[in-house]
Amino acid sequence: MVTVKMLKPYYIKTDNEYVRIxxxxQYFSVVxxxxxxxxxxxxxNEFRINRRTQKVENVEAKFAFQNxxxxxxxxxxxxxxxxxxxxxxxxxxGSYYIRENQETNDKNNIESAVIIDELEKMNVLRLIDKALDERDEVAFNELLKHL
Known part of the structure; x- marks a missing residue:
């Protein structure tokens, strides 16, 4: 009969797809x-878990234990x-898993950032037009730096 006595990660590493424990x-022992x-x-020496499906991916891995x-x-x-x-x-x-609503929030944040950048650029272009209409060379040159 096999039971886990202790399981602590040495460290945890994540990327877009996996959590690697x-x-x-002295961090993992069994009886x-x-x-x-x-x-x-x-x-x-690691467990690889898919962050989206929460399934252990490297089930073929062999771990050695010594007594x-x-x-x-x-x-x-x-x-x-x-x-x-x-x-x-x-x-x-568990805290490293990607939940569906978290993924949606990340996509929304990226889309919002793109829209804000476009709006800021359009605003600078309007201000450049205004500076040209008013023949304000100082404002024109300053605004060109923001493009």
Missing amino acids: VLAY INEKDYQFIPIEA GKDVVYLTLAKLITLPDFLQQLHSIA
């Missing part, structure tokens, strides 16, 4: 047949079958 010595095994990074001279390898697919492991993993990665 990187492991190191196998009533013996404590410490994670050792000789094979895989004295005894080394045991467990695949991530095996670890995922442990209820306490999956729960701990999602509690660590």
